[in-house]
Amino acid sequence: MRDLGISPAEAGLILGGQGALSGFLGVTVGGILGDRLRARHPGGRLIMVALGAVLPVPFMAIAFTTDTPIVLYVCLFIAQFTASWALGNSAATTQDLVLPRMRGAATATYFIGTTLLGLALGPYLAGRVSTLTGSLSTGMLSLLVTVPITLGAAIAAFKLVPAAEASREARARAAGEPDLA
Secondary structure, three states, X not given: OOOOOOOHHHHHHHHHHHHHHHHHHHHHHHHHHHHHXXXXXOOOHHHHHHXXXXXXXXXXXXXXXXXXXXXXXXXXHXXXXXXOHXXXXXXXXXXXXXXXXXXXXXXXXXXXXXXXXXXXXXXXXXHHHHHHHOOHHHHHHHXXXXXXXXXXXXXXXXXXXXXXHHXXXXXXXXXXXXXXX
């Protein structure tokens, strides 16, 4: 609003509306693609997680350095669409690694962690950097330092998930699971 001269009503309507639409489409398309990749490899959904971390980067960089509102809107839509690919795929991978009776607890634990880190720490850090630098763009772009960490974790998980999934029942028995039938 400050840098591009957009009214609060326009910013709220366009950014909020496109955020909802891009998120809905991204989670849906990402889930379909992830399931297809999963059919080929146990860690296939993690390819979508890695892509969801990397593909938004250039669009975020353009969005937060442009001086044209339409470029901001288009780039943020694409960034949010591709970033959303990771959400369902990472939760589904979590469910693949536990027994069916544990899926709710595993997903809840996953979402608690991502909510605390992403939804609590992310906006705070973006705001803090923005305050320190005097630039909201710098604050938003500073969050991209997490991309290499996410990409590294996705690659490691891609390599480790097949063995972890294959040993799910054995690990449950070793932990005292009474009946796996």
